[in-house]
Amino acid sequence: MQKVLLMGNEAIARGAIEAGVMVATAYPGTPSTEVFSTLADLAPEYGFYAEWSVNEKVALEVAAGAAYTGARAMVSMKQMGLNVASDALMSLAYIGVKGGLVLVVADDPGPQSSQTEQDTRKFAAFAGVPVFDPATPQEAKDMVQAAFELSEKFGLPVILRPTTRVSHVSQDITLGDVKKLERSCHFQRDPRWVILPKLAYKQHIWLDRVQAEVAEEFNDSPFNRLSLKGKAGIVTSGVAYNYVLEACQELKLEPSLLKIGTPYPLPPKPALEMLASCGQVLVIEEQEAVVEDQLIKLAWQNRLGTAISGKHDSYVPREGELSVDKVKTVLISYFNLPRDDMPEMDVAPLPLRAPGLCAGCPHRASFLAFKELMRRDDVVFTGDIGCYTLGAEPPLEMLDTCLCMGAGITLAVGMSKIEPERKHVAFIGDSTFFHSGVPGLIDAVYNNANIVVVVLDNGTTAMTGHQPHPGTARTATGVNGAVLDPGEIARSCGVKFVREVDPYLVSEMKTCAREALEFDGPRFIVARRACVLQADSLRAYSIDAELCTGCELCIKKLGCPAIVKNQVVQISAACAGCGVCARICPSQAICEVV
Amino acid sequence: MLNIVISGVGGQGTLLAARAIAEAAICKGFEVRTSETIGMAQREGSVVSHVRLGHNLNGALIPDHKADILLGFELAETVRAIGKLKPGGVIISNTHRIMPVSVSLGSAGYRSDKMISSLAQATDRLILLDATQAASKAGGYKSANVVLLGVLSGLPELPFHPADLWQAIMQHVSPRTRQINQAAFELGQRIIAENRNTVSG
CATH class of the missing domain: 3.30.70.20 (Alpha-Beta Plaits)
Structure with a gap:
């Protein structure tokens, strides 16, 4: 059989193509980005529609529209992207879909490139949407097919939740055949698509009922495997399964093992078998106690006295990512085994090497222009999400806040209303501006906020690997028909002070910054210079x-x-x-x- | 199972190295797992790739003290990953230094001598080379990763021939830089040949 090296995200994309995906959408975000960039590269060859959407909410809605017609659709994002898309997801769970709709939501325990360590499995349970939790890239690929089938069987959107160690792990992958779905897709008018309160109540009853049906369906899923050996058992989900296997091998433990690939809704059959045959069970899962909480509920409902350990008695950490070493420590403590510490080596002191702005990054020049214009205490610099967040590092130290996508502008609005004597400057990247900065700008104009907005326009979504956006000449698969200009958007929103400037020209950039600070009302600067990683090389x-x-x-x-x-x-x-x-x-x- | 940890600085080409090793192993019928640092840390930060080759593999992350080989692309970054090396493992390290901004700003030091003695303490099977300088000789300092792969290709631990690794590398380098990379790979092979006694294990 043909085996190829694929990264988890590439394997998920391949799974979608094998399942006959007809529409793919996404907004980039580590560790999810390569799911869609792989799909975009393959879209012309396999003849499906693919778009980088302006944000995750839009991406989910576009995919849902396609699924309403009966098409199979995949939308991908990182865990915090689901917060942006949650308005659509919560209602969509009530309304349901016709064609299969799979959300790939990649979690980032650690975190390595995120503001939170939120667990999408918990979100899935909150929304009432089934979730698959793969242990390996191969399993992630196989789950895509199962997720589409489940979505169509129950008419529910389904989440596939890889974590960094699935998304960015490469493996030798067995490819399957690519199916071309022969279906005619057509939106049929029906009151079921219009969520008025009366329908919402009815659909809420349906959604609650279907949870138990999906749980029953998962009883026989190949992604859940039970092996009964002794009276002590381990239940594990997702990537943690790998760590449990390896740690048990090393410690020569042979516990009963329940491997869960569908953590919500938890399949009752294998879970009850495990609880009934083991006197004690340890639950090892990354992030939140999703499986553990459901096991405790099952045990209580079935009057089983099995001792259930995990997060609630602090054996397994909730924070950070797990590893073989961490799981070994957990097992040694839980099973009272002798410790096998290696002697600590005396290693030379090492300099900190934090991520930072690249040599030649135009953001550095933009920050510099503002840095020396005023006493630092007289100005607040609010920031946003992107490469320029790294401007917070010394020696620039040019960001005083970073909260979430788009919040730089709106935090500045709020602060300016309380401390009008200070200046407020909001830095935001071009892709982030289109993602969620525009409503904040409109708010600033509408409410006459005295702030300066600086769009650090490097013509790409740089941090996640240079994806196009509405301000670039490209779309995911072709040419952008109408390139949007942040400056024009600001003008049409009624901003009186709008300037475009090249940040490499230090004195011009500084003059522009000074004039902006002296002006009243909302001001808007577009600091435009291509990302140095994409620009033509200049003389050193x-x-x-x-x-x-x-x-x-x-x-x-x-x-x-x-x-x-x-x-x-x-x-x-x-x-x-x-x-x-x-x-x-x-x-x-x-x-x-x- | 063979465990290889590759450490370096974002932009040095650790991803390509991990991929090439994995692809060479797949061609020989091995299962592989690699894990990469992608995202924010890639911008001038420390990056680590894990590569595992063998049969019946589970996760991609190599536990502490379990790496057979530590392949370091930058001196301080080799030392940073030293806790991964198993007793008696091999270290191949570039001695080239990339100064972090913290050092230029004076908030941290960079003690090369102490770093090198840390590596020597960790194992007798140590190969130090200035791969960046060697790559410059071959025609481009950016091919330092390929020099290091050339060195790696001569280790007795590897389950494939150097030519298999070169075949895999070739799939990832542009035809324009192929000659430079071939020269870089061969330079690496020569360096390992000269150090055969050190690494024989």
């Missing part, structure tokens, strides 16, 4: 040792990774040629390499 700069006085202003002000101190200050091969350091050097010691 170097420091003339004769002219350099060693003041290190370039290092202290910019924190550019290409400027390094090795006895003397030098510019390394990482230089991208933005020239910002040359423009701020008081001794004109930095010049283009000729």
Whole structure:
């Protein structure tokens, strides 16, 4: 059989194509992004529709519209994207779908690239939507087919919830055949699609009833496996299954094992068998106590006295991600085994290497322009989600807040109403502006907020790997028919002060920033310069040792990774040629390499 | 099972290295798992790839003290991953240094001498080389990852031939840089040949 190396997200995309997906939508977000970027690359070949949507709510609604007609649709996002899409999801669970609708919501325990460690399995239970929890990329791919079938059988949207260690794990994957679904899709008018309160009540009854039916269906799912061995058992879900297997091997434990691939609604049959045959059960799952809580409920309802351990008695942490080492520690403590600590090695002290803005990043230049215009205490810089969040790091330290997508503008509105004597400047990226910044801007105009909005426009969604957005010339699969300009949007919203400027031109950017700060009412600056990772390469700069006085202003002000101190200050091969350091050097010691 | 940890700085090409090793192993009938650092940490931050080859594999993350091989793309980042190495494991490390901004700003130090002695303490099977300089000789410093793969390809632990690894690498490099990468790979092979006694285990 043919085996290929696929990353979990690529495997999920392949699963969707094998299941005959007809519409795919997404907004990028780590660790989910590659699900859709893979689908977008393959859409022309397999003939389905694919779009990068403006945000996750829009993405879900577009996919739902397709599913209303009977088409199979997949929408992908990261866990916090589901918060944005939740308005649509909660109602959609009541209304239901006709064609299969699968949401891929990738969780980020750790977290590695997120503001929260929220558990999408809990969200699924809240919405009343079934959820699959894969342990490996291969299982994730196999679950896609099952998720589409389940969605169509019960008329419910279904969630597939990989975590980082499925999404970004690569595995040798067995490919299946690609099915072309022969179905004619047509939206049929019916009162069932119009959610008035009376229908909502009726559908709520249906949704509650169907939970038990799905749980019964999951009793025989191949993704749930029970192996009874002794009186002590372990129940595990998702990637934690791998860690349990490996830790048990190492500790030479052979407990009864229930592996759960469908954590909500929990299948009662294997769970009850496990509880009935074991005197004690330890639940090992990443993040929240989703399986554990349902087991406790089942045990109580069935008057079973099995001792159930896990998160509630603090054996298993809720925070951070699990690993073989962590699970070993849990098992050693739970089964009272001797510890096998390795002696600690004495290792050289290591410098912190936090993520930071790239050499030549235009955001650095934008931050610099605002940094020195005012006393730092007289101005608040609100930030947003994207590469520029890294502007919070020293030496720039240019972000005072970061909350969620789009919140930079609106937090500034709120603060400006309480502290009118201070200046408020909101930094937001171009993709984030389209995602959820526009309503905040309209709010600022409508309520005459005295704030400066700076769109850091690098012409891409950089942090997640350079996806296009409504302000770029491309769509996911072709050419953008109407490129949207943030400046034009601001003007049409009624902003009187709108400027576009190239942040590499340090003095012009500074003048623009000064004028904006002096103006009253909402102001809007588009700092436009292509992401350095996508731009044409410029000529690098170097420091003339004769002219350099060693003041290190370039290092202290910019924190550019290409400027390094090795006895003397030098510019390394990482230089991208933005020239910002040359423009701020008081001794004109930095010049283009000729 | 063979466990390889690859550590480096975002942008050094650890992803390609992990992928090439995994693909070479699949061609020889092995199961593989790799785990990558993708997202925010890729911007100038520390990155680690885990690669596991064998049969009946489970998760992709290599537990502490279980890596057979630690392949470091940058000196400090090799040391950072040292807790993954098993007793008697092999370390191949680039001695090239990429100064984090924290060092230039003076808020942290970079003690190369102490780092190298940490590596020497961890194992006798240690190969240190300036892969970045070697890659520059081959025609482009960015091919340091391929130099290091060339070194790796000569380890007795690997279940495939160096030519298998080169075949896999070739799928991922542009035809434009193929010659440079081939020279880089061969340079790496020469370095491991000179160090055969160190790594024979």
